[in-house]
Amino acid sequence: MKKIIFFLLLLSKVSAFSQVTADPALSPIKITSKLNVITNELQLPLNDIVKLKIPIYNLNLGNQLPSGTCKIKIGLGSKMLLSPTFDLSTVNTSNYFHWTALSSGGQVQITGELIAELPPNFSDTASFDLFGSILGGSTITTNFLVTNHNTPITLSDENGNNNTSSLFYFVVPAVVPVTFTAIRATKKECSIKVDFNIENEINVTRYEIEISADLNNFEKIGLLQATNANSYTYIFNVPEKHQVPTCLVRIKAIDFDGKFQYSEIRKLSAVCNTKSTVFLYPNPVPRNIRSVYIEKDNGAFNGTYTVSLFDFTGKQVQENVISLLNATRFNYDIQGIAIGQYFIKIIKNGTEDLEVLKVIKL
Secondary structure: OHHHHHHHHHHHHHHHHOEEEEOEEEOOOEEEEOOOOEOOOOOEEOOOEEEEEEEEEEOOOOOOEOOOOEEEEEEOOOOEEEOOOOOHHHOOOOOOEEEEEEEEOOEEEEEEEEOOOEOOOEEEEEEEEEEEOOOEEEEEEEEEEEOOOOOOOEEEEOOHHHOEEEEEEEEEOOOOOOEEEEEEEEEEOOEEEEEEEEEOOOOEEEEEEEEEOOOOOOEEEEEEEOOOOOEEEEEEEOOHHHOOOEEEEEEEEEEOOOOEEEOOOEEEEOOOOOOOOEEEEOOOEOOOOOEEEEEEOOOOEEEEEEEEEEEOOOOEEEEEEEEEEEEOEEEEEOOOOOOEEEEEEEEEOOOOOEEEEEEEEO
16 A cells, blocks of 8 residues: 555656646737838738747746747738748747748748757747738737647646737738939939939938949949938039930939939030140150150049050060059159150050050150
């Protein structure tokens, strides 16, 4: 009889050790923009990427949630989808939950299986990139379920009233952050003036002025902060690499969420058509002068140049490669050159820029 009683006591202790009481919980979920700005859940623009944030807790101060004892189920409603570029393995709670998604019952269902012990007094937020795919309203639902699926330790939920949360949302047509009513681009020698008029400037943070030298790829050339004005003006000097026969100019409006839109494109021809003249001095070169100056009357030498000297018959006498930065002139050594007439050819490497200067050595 004593052995039976001892066995029953031992069994009761084993049973007690195989069960734990803790408190899986969720708090109200929310939606923010991709840049973590709070959004109006009742008006989510169609196709805009937003972040769904689900706060997850174990409110028990002493006991963990054993692995495999519970899962989180998230229903996105009938109007939202996961972003196709979002990787569920990157969710910041993935060291505790294995996240998967599938379509079920006309909506996307996200499931997080508890794969590691969730510590006591745990608090974290799981975030997911979503977008509204269909106009209209629906509801996101979440549930922290106790499953005890084939686990050696069973979980008892000490408060079953804090396991759910929901959020109603409404997908609306995308709002254009600004309307360009006019854009003008005018040139004066090597500068361009851009004027543009706008209406309905909503949440715009800045305007970027862009230029294209190859009529295909654009680069940012300037920036204007949005000031809720009706018109803006920007003047810039055209960089040397954009000094081409024809260039394009456009405006990029960017809002606080990172969304952007472009203005119409304006085409400009013959920018920087005031071609500078290259000359050298002294010319003719006196016998006692060892070097001459080669100078631009407008602009500067920028880059790597090949400077070659040819005699009157076309025979190359010497060649030098030099690198210049914002230089209006440079020295060219002609000591040791015999009396006669020569030509100096200046080629900017990697371009078709060519200058030929005649020089006379006395």
